Structure formats: C-alpha cells, structure tokens
Amino acid sequence: MNKPIRTVGVFCMLLFIALLAQSTNLQFFRSGELNDRPENRRVQEARFSAERGSILAGDTEIALSVPVDDRYLYQRQYPVAAPYAHMTGWFYFGGASGLERSQNRVLSGDDPSLFVNQLSDLLANRNPAGSNVGLTIDPDVQQVAYDQLAAQGDDVQGAVVALEPSTGRILASVSLPTFDPNQLALRDVNQVQENYQALYDDEANPLTNRAVATTLPPGSTFKLVTAAAYLEDHPDVDANTQVPGGSSYQLPGTRTSIANGGRSCGETTVSLTQAMEQSCNTTFLQLAVEEGQEGMTEVADAFGFNADPAEDYPGTAASAYPDNASDDLLAKSGIGQQDVRATPLQMAMVAATIANDGVLMEPYLIDRVTSPDGETITRHEPEERAEVVSSRTAGILQELMVNTVEQGTARQARIDGVEVGGKTGTAENCDGCRPYAWFVSYGERDGQQVAVAVMLQNVSPNVSISGGGLGGPIAKAVMEQALGVGE
Structure with missing residues (x-):
C-alpha cells in the first residue's frame, strides 16, 4: 500500500x-x-407522557398519575394536597420540586436500581411505568398535626415535626401556610407560572417548608442541650444537685443583665430540677459559660447542629451553633439565643435522642420503594447516627423533662397514663419582633415512643406568646394520636 x-x-x-x-x-x-x-423538550414530553409512580403515606396516595384523554396521556394529581405539599412538591412540564424532583428517577422508572423492572418491561414490550415511593409518614398523625396547627388561625406560620425515637422515622412533618400543588401541575404552563409567581410574592412565604428549612433561635428549648453538655462533664451532678441560679445574671464583660421573668430560681443557687421546671435563664447562662465553647459545641454538634439533618428529605437546612463566641455571647447561646438557629426537625431530634437513652437515630422520610405491582424493591433500615450522651445523662434529662410537664412550664402537654417529658421556649430574632413560641416533648406508652417539636412563628397580637400555652396542646394531640391514646 x-x-x-x-x-x-x-x-x-x-x-x-x-x-x-x-x-x-x-x-x-x-x-x-x-x-x-x-x-x-423531547425528553420532557416523554417524561410528562409516562405513567409516573405514586408517593404514599401509609396506604394513602398523596401523589399519583391518572389517565387523561390528551397527547400527554397522564395528569399528576395530589388528592390530599395541603398537609403534604411541602414534602411532595409538584411535577409539571417545566420541572419538579420536593420529592417529585429528588425521587424523579425512581418515580419515572429510570433509576439504575430498577434495572430488573426495566428489562422485564422491555422483554414484555410494555410501556415502562415508574416505581412508587412509600414514606415513613403516619397519615393519621400527619392529619392531626395539620389540623391542630391550622386551628391557630388563618394567618398562622409554624411547623410540627414528629419522630419515632428508636428508628428515626419521620411520622409527621407539617408546615403552614401551605399551598395546593395541583395548581402547579397544570397543563397550561403560563397558568402554572402565574400561580407560582403569586405564591412566590406572598409575604407569608407559603412555599417555604418551615418544618425543615426555617432556622430560628430555639429559645429555652435549647436549655436541654446546655444541660446535656453540663451533665456529661459532671458525673457527680444529678437532678437534685444545686447549680447556679439567682434572680439575674450579668453577661461577662458587659453591663447587660438578664433576668428570669419573675420565676423562682433561688437567691444564688437552685436545684437542676427546679431550674428546668422554671426555665431559669440565670442557670443556663452560667452553665454555658462554665462548660465553655468546646464542650458546648461538641454536644450541640452531636445532637445534629451544623450538619445535614436528613439526607432523603429535600430542602432541609442545617441548624447552627456558633463557634468561637465571646463569653457573653456564649452565655446567651446557652438559652438558645444569639446566633443559635434550629429547625423544628432539629429540635425534634434533640427530644428523640433524650427519649432514646442518648442515642440519635438518623432521621429519614423514605421508607421503601415498590414496583408498580407492589413488590418491595428497596426498604430503608434504621441507622444510628451518634451516641450523643450517656444513658445516665439521658435518664436525668428525661427526669427533668417529665418534672417540667408535671410541675413546671409544660403542664399543657400532660396525658393521663402516658410518660410525657417536655420543654417550653420563646425566642426573638430581632429587636421589636414578636417572639416565637417553641415546644419540644416526648411521650412513651407501653414501650412505644414519639418525639414532637412545635414552632409557631407568627401568632395573633391578641394572643399571649408562650411555648407551653400555644405549643403544648398541639404536641399533646399529636402524641395522643401517635401513641394510640383513647383507642
């Protein structure tokens, strides 16, 4: 050549x-x-025309595709829209959000884990169908949480989260105000854009999932974390030990003093039980300074602060505990103020860890993936994230929380025949802002447990702001449903 x-x-x-x-x-x-x-566009049209899998809470379909007589063959619907909107998100021609987006490959049948199903459809010459995503949500608990929160008024802004402490299963996750995802899944793209813009421009931010994406100062509910850090470093301390108290405390290096709002916190010392029951600011300001930055940060991080709280829940925000704070700011962090920020999910994790004898389980939302004919393809197994505190420390914290419900500021959460532990909180985010109400709790009955966090961000000016008065009854109703009280 x-x-x-x-x-x-x-x-x-x-x-x-x-x-x-x-x-x-x-x-x-x-x-x-x-x-x-x-x-x-070709791929978009193919996806929009395919039979998409359902999203389920228990046996309830909260997102499904129904046949329609037009070129796209299927329409996405959300039958129980309001309570689940922030979880499901929406699916329409131009895109998706929430679980519809994060689980898109599973719901559309494109995920590599579905290879066997894809091959079976190919050999049988069937149109491929998406797989179903089953959530950990208990629909009855979710509905009670939604109803209780909505009963606070038309303008309510808040959230409720319920966890199963021994597994990390998210049993309820509600955020208000909410929206109707059906209005964002229409065929008319222009109408969808108009509906979305109206929600986006709404000052109440209905598109924000306050249960997992809104971080606010957790106020006195954070005193549980401060107490945990102190107890871990002081093995000789128990619920009856005298700790610093007093009617007011001057922040180190400043002329600013913080008082207890008239609560009984001793002249100079007070028992740890009474300090928690009365939510004594002076106690936990001083304990945070005594514990120091390193000790406080270590325990806060172990509880889940400064980390992704739930990998399979789309849109979650990390809660924050500040590092390298001066002593005056460190003191204020001990009462959940200053630069401490937490989501309701994070505070539910705190209560769940205490109820679970100091072990934090990985919170998760997706329980299983099933084929179109109902066969289980994958199932989530509970995972331990961290041993946050010793069982001894957790036992003392349980005692403190139960006493706070029986004799302290959290009486509104009492349930006959159920061990209930709780902690109230109010917090401010800016000068002149109305306080936020917080309530965290756990309930145990016949070996079954549930942990609940309630946050109310916007309350009528005519209503007195208190974590116990506002959040306590909500948490009580959710715990009663989760534990089967009255059944």
Missing part, C-alpha cells in the same frame, strides 16, 4: 474512533446530564 492511501486510511480510522468515542460519551457518560437539560 502506498503512503498516500495509508495516510488516508489512518485518517479515516481516527475519524471513526473519534465518532465512536463521542457517541459513547453522549449515549453513556452524558446521557443523564443531557436528559435533565431543561431545553430538551
């Missing part, structure tokens, strides 16, 4: 190799990226 022909042959072979490499790159390595591009 002469040189010119050989050169042309080598050149053609190189072109063929380059073409093969580019084809492999496009069809294999970049296929997911290209399919997900918003301008890829």
Whole structure:
C-alpha cells in the first residue's frame, strides 16, 4: 500500500474512533446530564407522557398519575394536597420540586436500581411505568398535626415535626401556610407560572417548608442541650444537685443583665430540677459559660447542629451553633439565643435522642420503594447516627423533662397514663419582633415512643406568646394520636 492511501486510511480510522468515542460519551457518560437539560423538550414530553409512580403515606396516595384523554396521556394529581405539599412538591412540564424532583428517577422508572423492572418491561414490550415511593409518614398523625396547627388561625406560620425515637422515622412533618400543588401541575404552563409567581410574592412565604428549612433561635428549648453538655462533664451532678441560679445574671464583660421573668430560681443557687421546671435563664447562662465553647459545641454538634439533618428529605437546612463566641455571647447561646438557629426537625431530634437513652437515630422520610405491582424493591433500615450522651445523662434529662410537664412550664402537654417529658421556649430574632413560641416533648406508652417539636412563628397580637400555652396542646394531640391514646 502506498503512503498516500495509508495516510488516508489512518485518517479515516481516527475519524471513526473519534465518532465512536463521542457517541459513547453522549449515549453513556452524558446521557443523564443531557436528559435533565431543561431545553430538551423531547425528553420532557416523554417524561410528562409516562405513567409516573405514586408517593404514599401509609396506604394513602398523596401523589399519583391518572389517565387523561390528551397527547400527554397522564395528569399528576395530589388528592390530599395541603398537609403534604411541602414534602411532595409538584411535577409539571417545566420541572419538579420536593420529592417529585429528588425521587424523579425512581418515580419515572429510570433509576439504575430498577434495572430488573426495566428489562422485564422491555422483554414484555410494555410501556415502562415508574416505581412508587412509600414514606415513613403516619397519615393519621400527619392529619392531626395539620389540623391542630391550622386551628391557630388563618394567618398562622409554624411547623410540627414528629419522630419515632428508636428508628428515626419521620411520622409527621407539617408546615403552614401551605399551598395546593395541583395548581402547579397544570397543563397550561403560563397558568402554572402565574400561580407560582403569586405564591412566590406572598409575604407569608407559603412555599417555604418551615418544618425543615426555617432556622430560628430555639429559645429555652435549647436549655436541654446546655444541660446535656453540663451533665456529661459532671458525673457527680444529678437532678437534685444545686447549680447556679439567682434572680439575674450579668453577661461577662458587659453591663447587660438578664433576668428570669419573675420565676423562682433561688437567691444564688437552685436545684437542676427546679431550674428546668422554671426555665431559669440565670442557670443556663452560667452553665454555658462554665462548660465553655468546646464542650458546648461538641454536644450541640452531636445532637445534629451544623450538619445535614436528613439526607432523603429535600430542602432541609442545617441548624447552627456558633463557634468561637465571646463569653457573653456564649452565655446567651446557652438559652438558645444569639446566633443559635434550629429547625423544628432539629429540635425534634434533640427530644428523640433524650427519649432514646442518648442515642440519635438518623432521621429519614423514605421508607421503601415498590414496583408498580407492589413488590418491595428497596426498604430503608434504621441507622444510628451518634451516641450523643450517656444513658445516665439521658435518664436525668428525661427526669427533668417529665418534672417540667408535671410541675413546671409544660403542664399543657400532660396525658393521663402516658410518660410525657417536655420543654417550653420563646425566642426573638430581632429587636421589636414578636417572639416565637417553641415546644419540644416526648411521650412513651407501653414501650412505644414519639418525639414532637412545635414552632409557631407568627401568632395573633391578641394572643399571649408562650411555648407551653400555644405549643403544648398541639404536641399533646399529636402524641395522643401517635401513641394510640383513647383507642
């Protein structure tokens, strides 16, 4: 073969190799990226026309695809819209949000874990159908949490989260105000955009999932974390030990004093039980300073602050505990103020850890994935995240929380025949802002447990702000439903 022909042959072979490499790159390595591009209308139309899997809470379908007589074949619907909107999100021609987005490959049937089902559909010449996503949510507990929160008034802004302490299962997650995802899943894209803009412009922020994405100062509910840090470093301390108290406390290095709002907190000392029952600011300001930055940060981080709270729950925000604070700011962090920020999910994790003898289980929302015919493909197994405190410390904290319900500021959560521990809280986020009401609790009955956090962000000016008065009855109703009280 002469040189010119050989050169042309080598050149053609190189072109063929380059073409093969580019084809492999496009069809294999970049296929997911290209399919997900918003301008890829062909893929969008195919997805919108496919039978998408359902999202279920128990046996209740909270998102499903129903057949329709038009070019797209299926319409996404949300039958129980308001209580679940922030979890499910919505699915429409231009995109998706919430679980509809994070679980899109499962719901659409494209996830690699569904390979066997995909192969079966191919061999049987069936149109592929998406798999179903089953949540950990108990629909009865979710509905009670929603109803109780909504009963606070039309303008209520708040959230409720309930966890199963021994597993980390999220039993309820409610945020108000809410919205109707059906109005964001319409065929008319222009109408969807108009509906979305109206929600986006709403000053009440109905699109925000306050249960997992809103971080606010947790106020006195954070005193549980301060007490945990102190107890871990002082094995000789128990519920009856005298700790610093007093009617007021001057922040280190300042002329600012913080008082207890008229509560009985001793002249100079007070028992730890009474300090928690009466929610004595002076006690926990001083304990935080005595414990120091390192000790407070270590325990706060172990409870889940400064970390992603739940990997499978879309849109969650990390709660924050500040580092490198001066002593005056460190003191204020001990009562859940200053730069401490927490979501209701985070504070439910605190209560759940205490109820679970000091062990924090990984919170999770997705329980299982099932095929279109109901066969289980994957199921989540509970995972231990951390041993936050010793069982001894947890036992003392349980005693403190129960006493706070029986004799202290959390009486509104008492349930006959149930061990209930609780902690109230109010907090401010800015000068002149109305306080936020917090309530965290756990209940135990016949070996079954539930932990509940309630946050009320916007309350009528005509209502007295208190964590116990506002959050206590809500938490009580949720615990009664979760524990089967009265059944």
